[in-house]
Amino acid sequence: MPDDTVLYVCTTCRAADDAPDGPRGGARLLDALRAELDLRPDAALRIEPVECLSVCKRPCTVAVASSDRWTYVYGDLDAASSARTILDGLARYGATPDGIVPWRERPEAFRKGVIARIPPFPARAAE
């Protein structure tokens, strides 16, 4: 995985199973992702908390960006159970030159939860 891949995690996403006075789903997902990343010392991935990715209707949400690769935004992610799936999916992303993982190799959570994708910036002439 390249050094400059960044996983943005929305920390303000609310989840259906949030406790009334507990942390929000997005914050719980952030914690779970950091814990999972600690188990993968070889994963050159940076996790960045973000206050709102403007996908408020489909929590929890994350975005992954990397130079020369497409950016992807995913929603409908379960705060408690999806951290491993997300990092597995990003390992596949990081193994591609352009960020486009063949459809069948994508985790189901990514196939169903894709919100948008944006071309590498600046757009390459070939696209």
Next chain:
Amino acid sequence: MPDDTVLYVCTTCRAADDAPDGPRGGARLLDALRAELDLRPDAALRIEPVECLSVCKRPCTVAVASSDRWTYVYGDLDAASSARTILDGLARYGATPDGIVPWRERPEAFRKGVIARIPPFPARAAE
């Protein structure tokens, strides 16, 4: 508006009012945006057609990206009537340092049609 702002336009979006054998809504929106941009010689904006932004349920869709600014994805855009609104909105975007236009100054089509936003890449330390 800075030189490196890019407007990605999904050309594969289908619109409800597409003629069965005519061009798709996304392609019509692209043409309308190019025509509108021709009327604004001072707008330093590049328009790039893209095959699918993965927002297929909310056509027509565009994304705007610029170095040092947030990337925004918008959907639910009318192919026939929204070109001027989009370019007006992007002029406001380009007048900000970070791409974040105050809510009240955003076109209604952007307020209602926002699909996602992604931080500037690479994420700045202050965020």
